[in-house]
Every structure is written in C-alpha cells, then in structure tokens.
Amino acid sequence: xxxxxxxxxxxxxxxxxxxxxxxxxxxxxxxxxxxxxxxxxxxxxxxxxxxxxxxxxxxxxxxxxxxxxxxxxxxxxxxxxxxxxxxxxxxxxxxxxxxxxxxxxxxxxxxxxxxxxxxxxxxxxxxxxxxxxxxxxxxxxxxxxxxxxxxxxxxxxxxxxxxxxxxxxxxxxxxxxxxxxxxxxxxxxxxxxxxxxxxxxxxxxxxxxxxxxxxxxxxxxxxxxxxxxxxxxxxxxxxxxxxxxxxxxxxxxxxxxxxxxxxxxxxxxxxxxxxxxxxxxxxxxxxxxxxxxxxxxxxxxxxxxxxxxxxxxxxxxxxxxxxxxxxxxxxxxxxxxxxxxxxxxxxxxxxxxxxxxxxxxxxxxxxxxxxxxxxxxxxxxxxxxxxxxxxxxxxxxxxxxxxxxxxxxxxxxxxxxxxxxxxxxxxxxxxxxxxxxxxxxxxxxxxxxxxxxxxxxxxxxxxxxxxxxxxxxxxxxxxxxxxxxxxxxxxxxxxxxxxxxxxxxxxxxxxxxxxxxxxx
Amino acid sequence: xxxxxxxxxxxxxxxxxxxxxxxxxxxxxxxxxxxxxxxxxxxxxxxxxxxxxxxxxxxxxxxxxxxxxxxxxxxxxxxxxxxxxxxxxxxxxxxxxxxxxxxxxxxxxxxx
Numbered sequence: 001x002x003x004x005x006x007x008x009x010x011x012x013x014x015x016x017x018x019x020x021x022x023x024x025x026x027x028x029x030x031x032x033x034x035x036x037x038x039x040x041x042x043x044x045x046x047x048x049x050x051x052x053x054x055x056x057x058x059x060x061x062x063x064x065x066x067x068x069x070x071x072x073x074x075x076x077x078x079x080x081x082x083x084x085x086x087x088x089x090x091x092x093x094x095x096x097x098x099x100x101x102x103x104x105x106x107x108x109x110x111x112x113x114x115x116x117x118x119x120x121x122x123x124x125x126x127x128x129x130x131x132x133x134x135x136x137x138x139x140x141x142x143x144x145x146x147x148x149x150x151x152x153x154x155x156x157x158x159x160x161x162x163x164x165x166x167x168x169x170x171x172x173x174x175x176x177x178x179x180x181x182x183x184x185x186x187x188x189x190x191x192x193x194x195x196x197x198x199x200x201x202x203x204x205x206x207x208x209x210x211x212x213x214x215x216x217x218x219x220x221x222x223x224x225x226x227x228x229x230x231x232x233x234x235x236x237x238x239x240x241x242x243x244x245x246x247x248x249x250x251x252x253x254x255x256x257x258x259x260x261x262x263x264x265x266x267x268x269x270x271x272x273x274x275x276x277x278x279x280x281x282x283x284x285x286x287x288x289x290x291x292x293x294x295x296x297x298x299x300x301x302x303x304x305x306x307x308x309x310x311x312x313x314x315x316x317x318x319x320x321x322x323x324x325x326x327x328x329x330x331x332x333x334x335x336x337x338x339x340x341x342x343x344x345x346x347x348x349x350x351x352x353x354x355x356x357x358x359x360x361x362x363x364x365x366x367x368x369x370x371x372x373x374x375x376x377x378x379x380x381x382x383x384x385x386x387x388x389x390x391x392x393x394x395x396x397x398x399x400x401x402x403x404x405x406x407x408x409x410x411x412x413x414x415x416x417x418x419x420x421x422x423x424x425x426x427x428x429x430x431x432x433x434x435x436x437x438x439x440x441x442x443x444x445x446x447x448x449x450x451x452x453x454x455x456x457x458x459x460x461x462x463x464x465x466x467x468x469x470x471x472x473x474x475x476x477x478x479x480x481x482x483x484x485x486x487x488x489x490x491x492x493x494x495x496x497x498x499x500x501x502x503x504x505x506x507x508x509x510x511x512x513x514x515x516x517x518x519x520x
Numbered sequence: 521x522x523x524x525x526x527x528x529x530x531x532x533x534x535x536x537x538x539x540x541x542x543x544x545x546x547x548x549x550x551x552x553x554x555x556x557x558x559x560x561x562x563x564x565x566x567x568x569x570x571x572x573x574x575x576x577x578x579x580x581x582x583x584x585x586x587x588x589x590x591x592x593x594x595x596x597x598x599x600x601x602x603x604x605x606x607x608x609x610x611x612x613x614x615x616x617x618x619x620x621x622x623x624x625x626x627x628x629x630x631x632x
Contacts, residue, residue: 180575
C-alpha cells in the first residue's frame, strides 16, 4: 500500500510538474454510470467521486470510480452529499469515513463536504440559522479531519457561502460557479467571506470523453506546484493507542469508525480497539466488522450470517470468513487499563452456529505488555454454540497496558458473533487494600433490611460514605452514615438487594474499610 | 423457447433503457423557488431546475429556448413566474445534468 501511495504521488508529481497548464477535473456520481477513466484522463487530471449521502446512501459506483480512476492516473477524491436538515454532523461524518476512509490519503484530493440545498424541501439558508449551519459544518469538518488526518474542503454555492460568514474560511473553498469558463475568476458573490477559492465547478452540463451524459466540470485555482502541494503528503494521523478503563461495556451499536492508522480497511467499534489478521493465508476478509458491514473486505456478507444479529440492541461484532482460507485468523483487540484493584470479569455474549466447527477455535487471550505478547489464554471455545450464550472469564491482571484479544481461527462456513461485552471489577484481596480493619459489620449474613457497623475504637471522623457493590462491580447502594460512639446503622431495604454476596466499602477521608457482606 | 424468451427480455430491456426514457413533463407551473443559485420549478409532481444563463451577468435570463427566456420575472427582488404564463399548460423537455438534476431545455405550449 505504501508503495502504491508513493507511485501515485510520483505519477501525480510527474504529471503536473512539466508545464504550466489549467488543471481541469470533473466530479462524478452514479449519475455518470461507470466512466472509462482511461479516456477521461487525457483531458481531466483530477476527479471527485461521490462516496456517501446522509447516513444511509453509499454511491454504487464509488469504489469503481476510485479504483479505475486511480489506475488511469487520475488524482481521485471522495465527497459527501450533506443532509444537515435530516442528520447530525457526527453521524454523517462517521458514515462518510466508514465508506471513504481508505481513499482519503496523501496523493488524493481532499475529502469534500458537498453543502447544497436538499433535492426537496426548504433551502438550507431558510431552514437553518447561520450559527446552526456553521456549527453543523464545523462539526463535520472536525470529525473527518480527526479521523483521517486530512483537512476537508467545502463545496458550496454562492448563496450558502455568503450565508456562512467568516467562521469556516480556514477550510478551502470549492465554489459552484457554473459560468461555463475554466479561466474566469469567480466573482466575489460566489466566495462569501472566503478570500480566495481553491476549486471552481464551472459547469453542471459538461461533456467529457469517457463519460456518458452530462457531468460537472471543475478547475483548480493554481499551478502544478500548488496542486502537488495540495495533494501531497499531509499531516499523518496520530496513531496513538488509547486505553479504556474498567468498567467498560459496549454492544457495538454505533457505526464502526475507520482506523486511519492502518493500511487496510479496518473499521473499529471505537478508539480503544484495533484489529489485525494473521495465520497461514491472511486476507482482508478475515477482519472483524460490525455485523451489517457490506464494504469491500467481505465477499458475500450474507453467507454464514447468524440469527438474530445481536443479543443486545441491533448489532454485534462479527467475524466473517468467506471464502475460507483455512488456518487464517482475525483478531479484535480491546486496549484496557486493568490497574483497578480486584478481579476483573470479562463477560460477553457469543454465537457460532456450526455443528462441525473443526478446524476452529475462538480464544480470549490477554496481553499485559500493550499487545507485544499474548501469554495468557483466558478462554477457548471450539464447539458449536448455536444461540447467543453469555460467556464470562476473570483475570486478576493489573497491567495498565492490558489488551484483551478475541481471536478466531475459522474454517470459514458460519460466522462468529460477539455482543454485549463488559469488563467489570470486583474488589478482592480486602486485607491487602484495607489498612484499617478494626471494624465489623453485622448482622452478616443480613436479611437485606439493615446493616450495622461497629468500630473497635472510636474513629476520628463522624460520617462515612458507604458503597455497596454487587459481584459485577456495580454500585447498588450509596449512603452517607453518621457514626456515634463508634457505631452506625444503615437501611438496606430500599435497595432491594437480592440474595448474594456484596462488597461493603466505607470511605472517610483517607480511611477505607472493606467487608464482604452476604444477603440471605 | 426459453432462449427466445430470454433474448426478447434482454432486447426489451435494452430498448427501454436506450430509447424509452421520457424526458418530458406536461402541466402547469405551480411553484418557483430558489435552488442552489438556480431556480426550482414544480410542474405537477415533477421538480425541474431552470439554470441561470451564465452568459448573462445580470443573472436574469435562463438557459432555455429564446421564446421563454422571460418565463420568470423579478418581483420585489425575487424571481416569480411571469404572470402571463400563469395557468398555462406547458410541455417541458428536460435533460439530466451532472448532478442528476432535471434541467429544463425547452418550454413549449401544450394543447392538453
């Protein structure tokens, strides 16, 4: 991939460094069908292809255009048609990045936000206040830049550019000024507060060899050096590792985000995850995705799908391996700080409905060195699990750079699903943690209505904050208690504690008291 | 027999795709509104776009046949349907532009 990038950049460089010329391009969508990009290239040096619209429409020809255009040495880019009247900016940015993320990189055009009046309904300038529209655009721009490391460009009309004011002028402008001329400078009425323009869409009705029907025509404002500078190496994304903390939970409901630090097309539940492939014949189709993924990694995504698609909410994390290179693996890693004291419980729902799964294994393995080595196999499942089933495993690891890896080696028939994941902590080793154990609680076991405490010696404090945790680490009751002559009493009835084992944690200043309490 | 049916089906599809697209609308203009620095005109259920003539620096005429370049007139700073064309039925031919808009090419009176 890196080589390909260099080649594309080099081609772009050699293409545009020889002579001064007007740098012309087009922007296309499925309205143009499938252009013959080798016929386009002699007269059009760049092209934006529509990737997405709103949060549900992925242009059917986007991948074709990006792939064939790039192969024909056209400098390609991706654009998103906004529907601010319908969706949040964050949802639209995430959707765009999930589809177009792997095509946003050095050597390509800037990712573009197409901001224009919706095909039906009210004009944006009537629908939104200026500040609301500016805020929507700013949020989209920031989200895309954060996800890709590339500053986006804004495509818009003169009337909207004027309406937006000066707040967004740090983003380059691609102005819609269909005056039919690639050489005439757009008048000020098309630029709003922008001091200059970067691209101009000079026709909505152009014709270009290799493209059937009419097409939008564009021109770059600058010479070859400026163009090369624009598409050249950009600020690389910060490939930082983020560790979540305990407790952590997810049901994989949100749209998975593009992993801008990876060369492939991985998408991840959130920034605390990474994914990788390995084994004997690793291929892109071995990557985990949210179960509804339909992108290029997975061939025939309906093959091997499990039902229902989730055990909690609508979506799950899914390992799909079709066609099946036997022995290849797909790993999904959660980076998590496990330094919280006590036993950590990893709980998740699991499905793999395959009667004869061998050769197959699903492992939950743990790294305590930030993913360098995985030495602790916490769990292995190698048999059929035909319905969603809750699995759980514990660890007492205290590494601040823990990585919990879900790794599948599959023969590639039916898919594997994981959902409803949680990592919680249950305090244990009370004596190690408690510095002052001169206190007892009684009755213990209790009937769940009242709990009393007695200090062996009068404490120096008169109040204490008490937390009652269940064995999943959930704080089921918090109460401030008064201490008189070394004694306190607290009502439990309102907490409706079910029979079981609980942790009593009393806090006052730097003092901490921990006891195991049984409700019968 | 099956082959014949398949061939007929394919030919029918090609015929419809290549020659069967109807790029005309007949009806009265019921609404005019600004749309991306152009004008959106509603005729029945159809939403058509009237492109501003880029050669006209005053942006007051449109890219259609000469006879109807005055289809819209300015009133109180906004373009509205020329009153003399109100309640008239037109046959409007359009073509799809690069954005997928139905751009009006010609307007003719209709006998309907």
